[in-house]
Structure formats: structure tokens, C-alpha cells
Amino acid sequence: MPFSKIVALGHHVPETVITNQYLSTVMDTTNEWIVERTGINERRWVDPTKDTVANMAAKATRMALKRANLTEKDIEFIVFATITPDYFFPGSGVLLQRELGLEGIGALDIRNACSGFIYALSTADQFIKSGMYKTILVVGAEIQSTALDVTTRGRNVSVIFGDGAGAAILQASDKPGVLSTHLHSDGRFAEELYVKDPGSSRPREIRQPEQILDTTDFKVVMNGNQVFKHAVVRFMEVINEALAASQMTKEQINLLVPHQANLRISQFIQQKMQLRDDQVYNNIMRYGNTTAASIPIALSEAWGEGRVKENNVICLAAFGSGFTWASALIRWI
Ligand code: COA
16 A cells, blocks of 8 residues: 655745734734734735635746656646635635646545645545555645624634645655554534525525615624634644654654644644644744645644654644644655
């Protein structure tokens, strides 16, 4: 049975920088409040006339392909993680397939929010281990800014989220790169962080456009305290689960790349696990929380900065809407 390994990474973020200063001119918030509670200084928001989720994913993919001296034609299958697809259906996977000119290849969409990239990576890993494919594109991409309530009413959510895309190329290998992946969920907490519409769970009269447009049900609802409380516990559990599966200790982690939910969550985990600064990668200060895109953007940047080296042990971990949480332990070969 072959193993899988990540052979290349790429990312793309929109040009427009939205600073905390700017947000404080359109809603009742301050730079100090945002930095103190989230660690975010700025985020990128798209110009929707220029960027789409699928074309940002294509830009991230082309960066990864170039770094690995591969071409589009090497890709045999796409796994696309997003909760903000271009359309309600079909998923953005097919739009990326079209954009890359990869006639007829399969494209699978994953909707596991902040854990989406690790769920996608795990899925691709299984396809490679089964021998079905040798080269798979795994992407996470989000445009969240167009759905945010950028007024004081939506300030607890809108200051946190950003847009962007990250891509990883996974290939078959005779040695294990992806050592293990661990996926979890607890739907009892589904409504603690969710967007209701356009969901199918309401009577037809309520789902008519004129009724729906009157509501705020297209907006993100988040119980920030609950999310924070569960996140810190689940992050640590799932990181320890990944280490235990390979009989490793936290000292052996060269780089932990946590989903960039909130800098305070990452710092809490780092402190509780007693990890050194050089063992943890954070870039939420510059991009905010980009949901499924956050891990591949961070991993791609970390690789670009020389923080991911041959033979390193890399741990990815995520927590988010669902609740879902997940981890992956990778040896960089
Ligand atoms: N600017 C200024 N004040 C704000 C604000 C903003 N952007 N957003 C909320 N507030 C206010 C609230 O209205 C509230 O005011 P009140 O005390 O007068 O009612 C006060 O700040 C405290 O709100 P609260 O929601 O209790 O703040 P908090 O300390 O829990 O911080 C979060 C809020 C969202 C930053 C925090 O809960 C969090 O980070 N949770 C995790 C969220 C997360 O990671 N989500 C992504 C998961 S993948």
C-alpha cells in the first residue's frame, strides 16, 4: 500500500487590507478591543468583482504547482474544502476543475468549516493509500467578507473573519509523509456557530425570497464564549491523539500549525502544552480567521519562510463549526 506526502504548497490572499482602524470607522469597535481579544491586526477582504473562491483556489494551486515543477495535467483528483462556495450548488470543486482546464477529473467538496482542510487532507490520503489516485489537489478557500454584517450589530463576528485560499499537492510515496489523521464531530453544538440560510429546514412560505431577505438568517451566528471553551479542550485532545498514534511526544513536534481561529486560543494551547515559540506558527495577525483556508495558507507561508524542513514533524490541528475538530501528523519527506 502506498503512503501519501505533501509535495508542494501555495496560497493566495486578496490585495485589499482591512485594518482594525478601518473597522472602527464603520462600527462601534476599537483596535485595542480587537487586538486584545483576538490578536488580529488586519485581514484581507476580496473585491468580489475581481476574485471568486474558485479563482483564488486556482491561484494558490498554480503557486504550489510551480514550486514543485508540476503542471495542472499532473492532478488526478480535487478535494475542495469551503463553507463559502461560489454557488449554493454545485460546489466550487467543479469550478476549480474548469478553471484549471482539467477535463473530466473528479472533484469533491468538503463542508467542515474550520476543520475542512484536515478533513480534505485525510480524504485525499485515503484515496492515495487505496491506490485510486497518485496525485491529488487539496484546497481550502473562503470568501467570508461578502456575508459579514459590517455594522455594530455584527461586530462580534465580522472583526474575526478574512478571505483567502491555500493549496497542497498530495502524491503517492513509498515512505509515509502523512503519518495519521484524526477526525471528530459533535453535532449537539451545531447552532453555536452557524449560518441558517439557505437551509432546507423551514416551510416553503418562510423560504420564499421576500421572506428570507427580511431576516438575518444569512449571517454568521456565533456564541464566542462557547466556541472558545470547547476549542481549547478539543485542540489539545486531538493534538495528543495524533502524537499518541505515532508514539511521539510534544518535544518531537517541529512545527504546530493550528487553525488560525483566534491568537488567544493558539497561545493558550502553546502555554498548556509548554511548546516553544519556534514550535508554533501563527499568522492570524495579518489574515484573521480564514476558516478552511487558514491551515494551508499558514503552512504555505511557513514553508516559504524556511520553517518546514526535510524530516521535520509537522502537526496540523483544527476546531470549528459543527463542532468539528481534527488533526494530522506529517513527516516532511
Ligand atoms: N468591539 C467592541 N466590543 C465588542 C466587539 C467588538 N468587535 N464584539 C463584541 N463586543 C462587546 C460585546 O457586545 C460585549 O459587550 P457587553 O459586555 O456590553 O455586552 C463585550 O464586548 C464582551 O463580549 P463577549 O462576547 O463576552 O466577548 P469575549 O471576551 O467572549 O470575546 C470573542 C468575543 C468572539 C473574541 C471570543 O469569544 C472568541 O474569540 N471566541 C472564539 C471565537 C472563534 O474562535 N471563532 C472561530 C472558531 S473557528
